[in-house]
Amino acid sequence: MSLPGPVAVVHQSYRSSLPSGENVVVEREAALLRAAGAEVQLHLRSSDPLVTGPLPVRWTRRAQALSGLFYGRRRVAALAQELRSWGVCVVHCHNLLPGWTPAVWEAARAAGLPVVQTLHNHRYLASATHLLAASGARLPRDPAEALHLRRLSPLHGGWLVDRIYRSALQRCWTRGAMDAVSAWNVHSGFHRELLIAAGIPAQRIVVRLHALDHRGPVGAGPGDHVLFVGRLAAEKGLDTLAAAWRLGAPPLRIAGSGPAAAAVAGLAGVELLGTLPAAQVAERLASARLLVLASRVYEGGGLPLVAVEALAAGTPVLAPDLGPLSGLIAGRGVGWCYPADDPAALAAAVARAWDEAPALRARCRTVFAADHDPARSTARLLAVYGALAAGRGVEGL
Secondary structure, X not given: OOOOOOEEEEEEEOOOOOOOHHHHHXXXXXXXXXXXXOOEEEEEEEOHHHOOOXXXXXXXXXXXXXXXXXXXXXXXXXXXHHHHHHOOOEEEEOOOOOXXXXXXXXXXXXXXXXXXXXXXXXXXXXXXXXXXXXXXXXXXXXXXXXXXXXXXXXXXXXXXXXXXXXXXXXXXXXXXXXXXXXXXXEOOHHHHHHHHHHOOOXXXXXXXXOOOXXXXXXXXXXXXXXXXXXXOOHHHOHHHHHHHHHXXXXXXXXXXXXXXXXXXXXXXXXXXXXXXXXXXXXXXXXXXXXXXXXXXXXXXXXXXXXXXXXXXXXXXXXXEOOOOHHHHHHOXXXXXXXXXXXXXXXXXXXXXXXXXXXXXXXXXXXXXXXXXXXXXXHHHHHHHHHHHHOOOOXXXX
């Protein structure tokens, strides 16, 4: 599809010391758009300055970033002028916090530009203590809602910082900044329902599963180990993984790094590989018998990108039954789900999956081709851009 101008892709990268799937999604999506003939402008900011340099300098930068969350008319006007200078027809936002802020949405509206916002995480929907919505911030009403809030993983760098985020983001809801987003791009029907519950009109939400232009190896043999790939952080359930493997399980190899590495270090049958280049991750996925996920929170991108990469390699997935995962994994016949935060259930599921995994390789490849085809996904995104640039909505796309 031919667009009337370039597309601006706006993103604040996570710090380079902790590689993020969101950064990878932005890079790969931009590459797919360019391959399809679209002109893409990348407007990127890095979070590295917030965590590098002398301590006083870091804290000064962080304080400035936090104060910038409470932007006003001057900030919006200055950004609107900047956006006009780009000469684009659509602004596609990814991670905006803390540097860009939702001021980009309001600036684009002032400049007469449509905005697409991809939902990668749940910061716009919750803080550690409150659910955020058009109707106002509120505490959970019952234990089930309290658990739901914890599953959203909304803590933003400590309780003080989290409270600042809550105040700033609820202010965005109250001042109508969310209304400046022309279309929300989400990666599962579950996340569509989260946005609707918060007050986003259903006709402004487009569901697109992750796409992947897979050029890596595909597993042929049964595989001789279980693989975990990801950031080694508490919310990824490393303690659940460790407790399950203490009960006895097949060999486990862990690719990644992070503060929770100690939870799995030194366990019998567990090998820590550290952070690996993308090509080596692809090789590991193809040689594994299955990929295991242990998150205790909803994955912001629907089906995690590493799970899509596993399916592309013909490797089935074992995951907790959180958010959309049951439907996207067990429901599609490409793996199994178990009760989250339950080491015994995970150990039992690993034993079952170990026996059944080799028979699912072909099914994984079939579902990958059907659900995550890059050409279809890119064409759908271009259709969203085209509709918005022409002044139409995205309902029905």
